Amino acid sequence: MTAAAQERPSGAPSPAATVEAVNVSRWYGNVVAVNDVSFSIGPGITGLLGPNGAGKSTILHMAAGFLRPSKGTVRIGSSPAWRNHEMFRNVGLVLEKEAVYSFLTGYEFVLLSANLCGLSDPEEAARRAVRAIDMEAAQDRRVGGYSKGMKQRLKVAAAIVHDPQILLLDEPFNGTDPGQRLQMMDTLRRMADEGRTILFSSHILDEVEQLAQNVLVIVAGRLVASGDFRAIRRLMTDRPYTFTVSSSDNRQLAVALVADESVFGVELGDEHLTVRTSQFADFTRVAPRIAQARGITLQELLPTDESLESVFSYLVKR
Amino acid sequence: MNATVFALTLRQFARQRRSLLLFGLALVPVAIAIIYRLGEHAHQHEETASFLADIVVTAILPLACLILGTSALGSEIEDGTAVYILAKPVPRRDTIVAKFAASALISAAFVVPATAISGLIGLQGVSGEGIVIGFAIATLVGVFAYTAIFILLSVATSRALLFGLAYVFIWEGLITDLFSGTRYLSVRQYCLGIADLIATVSEEDFEANLGGVEGLVLATVVLAVALVLAVRRLEAFELTGTD
Amino acid sequence: MADRTAGTIYDVGYQRYEGVRLGRRHAIWALYVHSLRGVFGIGRSLSSKVGPMGLAVIAFIPAVFQLGLASIAPVEVEVIRPEGYYHMIEVVLAVFCAVVAPELVGRDQRTQTLSLYFSRALRRQDYALAKFAALVTAMLVITLIPQVIMFIGNALAANNFFDYVRDEWADLPSILGSAVLLSSLVAGIGLVIASQTPRRAYSTVGILAAFILTSIIAGTIFEVADKDVARFALLLSPFHVVEGLALWFFDASADPGTQLAEADFRGVAYAIDAALAALLMLALLLRRYRRISP
Numbered sequence: 001m002t003a004a005a006q007e008r009p010s011g012a013p014s015p016a017a018t019v020e021a022v023n024v025s026r027w028y029g030n031v032v033a034v035n036d037v038s039f040s041i042g043p044g045i046t047g048l049l050g051p052n053g054a055g056k057s058t059i060l061h062m063a064a065g066f067l068r069p070s071k072g073t074v075r076i077g078s079s080p081a082w083r084n085h086e087m088f089r090n091v092g093l094v095l096e097k098e099a100v101y102s103f104l105t106g107y108e109f110v111l112l113s114a115n116l117c118g119l120s121d122p123e124e125a126a127r128r129a130v131r132a133i134d135m136e137a138a139q140d141r142r143v144g145g146y147s148k149g150m151k152q153r154l155k156v157a158a159a160i161v162h163d164p165q166i167l168l169l170d171e172p173f174n175g176t177d178p179g180q181r182l183q184m185m186d187t188l189r190r191m192a193d194e195g196r197t198i199l200f201s202s203h204i205l206d207e208v209e210q211l212a213q214n215v216l217v218i219v220a221g222r223l224v225a226s227g228d229f230r231a232i233r234r235l236m237t238d239r240p241y242t243f244t245v246s247s248s249d250n251r252q253l254a255v256a257l258v259a260d261e262s263v264f265g266v267e268l269g270d271e272h273l274t275v276r277t278s279q280f281a282d283f284t285r286v287a288p289r290i291a292q293a294r295g296i297t298l299q300e301l302l303p304t305d306e307s308l309e310s311v312f313s314y315l316v317k318r
Numbered sequence: 319m320n321a322t323v324f325a326l327t328l329r330q331f332a333r334q335r336r337s338l339l340l341f342g343l344a345l346v347p348v349a350i351a352i353i354y355r356l357g358e359h360a361h362q363h364e365e366t367a368s369f370l371a372d373i374v375v376t377a378i379l380p381l382a383c384l385i386l387g388t389s390a391l392g393s394e395i396e397d398g399t400a401v402y403i404l405a406k407p408v409p410r411r412d413t414i415v416a417k418f419a420a421s422a423l424i425s426a427a428f429v430v431p432a433t434a435i436s437g438l439i440g441l442q443g444v445s446g447e448g449i450v451i452g453f454a455i456a457t458l459v460g461v462f463a464y465t466a467i468f469i470l471l472s473v474a475t476s477r478a479l480l481f482g483l484a485y486v487f488i489w490e491g492l493i494t495d496l497f498s499g500t501r502y503l504s505v506r507q508y509c510l511g512i513a514d515l516i517a518t519v520s521e522e523d524f525e526a527n528l529g530g531v532e533g534l535v536l537a538t539v540v541l542a543v544a545l546v547l548a549v550r551r552l553e554a555f556e557l558t559g560t561d
Numbered sequence: 562m563a564d565r566t567a568g569t570i571y572d573v574g575y576q577r578y579e580g581v582r583l584g585r586r587h588a589i590w591a592l593y594v595h596s597l598r599g600v601f602g603i604g605r606s607l608s609s610k611v612g613p614m615g616l617a618v619i620a621f622i623p624a625v626f627q628l629g630l631a632s633i634a635p636v637e638v639e640v641i642r643p644e645g646y647y648h649m650i651e652v653v654l655a656v657f658c659a660v661v662a663p664e665l666v667g668r669d670q671r672t673q674t675l676s677l678y679f680s681r682a683l684r685r686q687d688y689a690l691a692k693f694a695a696l697v698t699a700m701l702v703i704t705l706i707p708q709v710i711m712f713i714g715n716a717l718a719a720n721n722f723f724d725y726v727r728d729e730w731a732d733l734p735s736i737l738g739s740a741v742l743l744s745s746l747v748a749g750i751g752l753v754i755a756s757q758t759p760r761r762a763y764s765t766v767g768i769l770a771a772f773i774l775t776s777i778i779a780g781t782i783f784e785v786a787d788k789d790v791a792r793f794a795l796l797l798s799p800f801h802v803v804e805g806l807a808l809w810f811f812d813a814s815a816d817p818g819t820q821l822a823e824a825d826f827r828g829v830a831y832a833i834d835a836a837l838a839a840l841l842m843l844a845l846l847l848r849r850y851r852r853i854s855p
Contacts, residue, residue, distance in 0.1 A: 061556075061557050064405060066401070066404075066405075066555070066556060066557040067556050067557060068554070068556060083553055083554060085404075085406075085407060085408070085409065085410060085553075086407050087407075088405055088406050088407045089407040091405075093401070093405040095398070095401055095557075097398035097401070098398075099397045099398040099399045100399065100402075101326070101330075101399055101402070103329065103330070103333045104329075109402075112322060112326060112402070113402065113406070115322040116320070116322055116323070116402075116403065116406035116407075116408055117406055117407060118407065118408075158402065339763060339766065339767070343770070346774055346778070349778075350777070350778055350781045353778075353781060353782055353785060353786070354781060354784075354785045356785060356786060357784075357785035357786060359785075369781070372777070373777050373781075377773055377774060377777065381766055381769065381770065384762075384766065385762050385763075385766050388762060389762050393762075475608075476608070477608060477609075477611075477612060479660075479761060479762060479765050480611075480612040480660050483656050483659065483660065483765065483769070484612070484615070484616075484656070487652050487655075487656050487769075487773075488616075488619060488652075488653070488656065491652055492619075492652065492653075
């Protein structure tokens with residue numbers, strides 16, 4: 001399992017991949033929630049990104065075997081997820097619902113999970129999981145009195161108590177404060193570095209950008225893009241790229257750049273130029289040459305819209 | 319059976335006001351028996367038997383099982399906490415059996431003593447004729463059958479309470495009264511049959527519509543079928559509601 | 562590009578409501594209609610219709626049965642009499658109330674939406690009144706309609722429709738009066754219990770216990786204790802009261818041998834008792850909503 005590749009073209013056969021969807025659709029009556037989605041992910045962190053109501057939870061529910069796909073198959077390891085309750089030996093699940101057993105203490109809640117997983121030393125496993133999310137101070141208080149962020153972290157602790165190879169998380173950062181968020185991200189990163197597969201959903205771009213090497217973008221039930229989001233951005237050739245350029249003589253450089261055919265817009269700011277171009281790779285090669293020819297020193301050349309946000313807004317509005 | 323689920327369910331019941339309500343329900347027959355004993359009675363056997371049949375078996379037993387049976391798993395499914403049990407490598411059969419055992423145990427702990435105590439009070443001063451034992455065993459069997467049915471309802475539908483009520487008060491209460499052929503599908507009739515089998519009172523004093531052996535066999539069949547169906551439903555459990 | 566330091570609010574097309582604000586009376590009416598529709602699951606999923614509508618149909622069965630009988634019998638037969646009708650369907654009425662009342666008021670407590678209601682033109686008592694009126698209306702559907710069905714059916718089956726109506730017209734105010742009184746009583750008891758807790762299981766079982774167990778307990782007390790005193794226990798049992806008030810409205814007397822016949826109250830006692838109990842329940846309901854923390 002640890003040998004699986006980071007990313008693969010969607011739909012391609014990939015026996016080693018740990019979470020795989022093949023032509024999966026799910027509809028409720030005549031409402032299609034997920035429409036013909038195929039992907040395959042392996043170890044590392046994958047972000048499931050999409051606006052509210054896009055079908056993220058439906059996909060995660062199907063991956064966890066809590067929804068039957070109307071069409072297609074979701075596989076965990078090599079067996080279908082639907083009705084496969086044994087898979088939870090190897091899978092941890094955190095769902096969005098906030099409800100917890102409010103009458104248990106934090107430690108008891110995690111211990112419950114450990115016991116249900118049939119671990120040989122449940123107490124030790126529960127203590128380790130509580131430590132991993134840094135909740136030792138609150139572990140003997142009743143969960144009913146926890147804040148939203150604490151409940152969220154506790155749910156993660158309960159999901160990782162049996163050290164699963166696969167972790168499915170639905171909006172795991174909901175209600176967490178910035179500190180808790182960073183801490184949980186560290187925990188997830190560490191688990192990913194150990195070779196685990198982590199699939200988490202979010203509609204907050206920041207979270208996905210900071211955490212995921214790999215994204216699946218879902219819009220209106222369809223998978224519209226997958227892979228590294230920087231690579232996705234470069235595939236969007238019909239949309240201009242924006243660079244920030246600063247040099248020893250911005251005004252002169254602007255004149256020279258406008259002359260190049262790959263450039264179709266230059267804005268002269270106080271400190272730097274904003275250049276719009278249709279060719280990402282070409283421009284990074286051409287710009288230094290133009291500057292050199294004019295005897296201008298290039299101080300900075302930065303792609304400014306290569307953020308997940310620009311990718312996302314492009315995909316959603318397309 | 320899964321011991322963790324069993325213990326968790328007992329804890330869930332213990333902390334809720336539910337148990338207070340159950341305690342109140344169990345006190346009702348005892349209180350009625352005491353009131354009854356305040357008067358003079360010529361037909362203690364007949365009156366006690368019909369009191370146990372009309373109050374305990376008809377109302378207290380199904381109501382107690384209804385509260386516990388429909389909420390043992392139903393309330394967790396409703397509020398979403400069921401996932402913490404279901405997203406674990408525990409066979410669903412073990413989960414159902416544990417939920418069943420916990421709620422049947424608690425129902426029985428309230429209903430069977432209430433039956434026995436109120437029966438003993440009612441019959442105090444005359445020979446028992448097996449009435450108390452008969453009804454105690456009958457309510458115990460009834461607890462098992464009703465609980466299994468209500469657990470099945472709570473897994474199969476989000477309106478378990480409604481269907482449970484309809485079964486107890488409309489089907490068993492009205493339809494079975496009108497059409498005696500339906501007595502084979504009534505847990506109440508099974509219980510009365512079993513009580514009749516064990517009690518040795520004469521027919522004028524107490525007479526059931528169904529044979530005791532039939533009742534016992536049918537109750538076992540209902541118990542088994544309901545639990546098997548509940549397991550199958552839970553194995554195909556889906557989380558409803560989209561994101 | 563907009564200056565980042567200066568704030569700008571873009572017009573994205575949100576519109577303020579600038580129409581007339583209809584005020585409190587309309588709010589009560591709207592809540593009443595919404596609640597009444599909710600009782601029967603109108604505008605909700607099919608599964609929320611099954612229970613209440615199924616129970617309503619069951620409550621109609623004896624009336625339809627009488628109708629069928631009257632249409633085929635050569636002479637006028639009334640196997641099912643109006644004064645006995647409520648007694649016949651009292652368990653259905655109780656189950657209906659136990660199923661519907663917790664949905665009517667418990668749902669808003671469960672989902673914590675009461676505060677949203679109270680922050681509108683609606684006052685707390687208005688909320689209680691609208692819910693009460695909705696449940697009374699719903700109960701009327703299953704008490705009034707079968708009686709009317711029977712009346713019309715019997716008239717149609719009679720030798721002369723108009724003769725029957727002329728002879729029996731006095732039944733019509735009785736039907737209306739008894740149905741309103743009984744519906745208010747049952748609805749009041751149901752809502753007072755259901756408004757105490759958001760948990761459906763508790764309130765459903767609580768309501769059933771209030772009807773069925775009190776009936777059994779009162780009956781037992783009446784059987785065993787001194788009749789002169791114990792007969793007052795019957796006035797505390799809704800089922801006995803319902804049975805008694807119907808006798809008074811339809812000017813009938815209880816069958817000999819029944820507890821009601823032995824108790825020997827004048828019929829009007831049950832009607833007054835029912836009216837007082839309904840008012841008491843309404844007062845308790847209003848008090849509950851005056852104190853509830855939303």
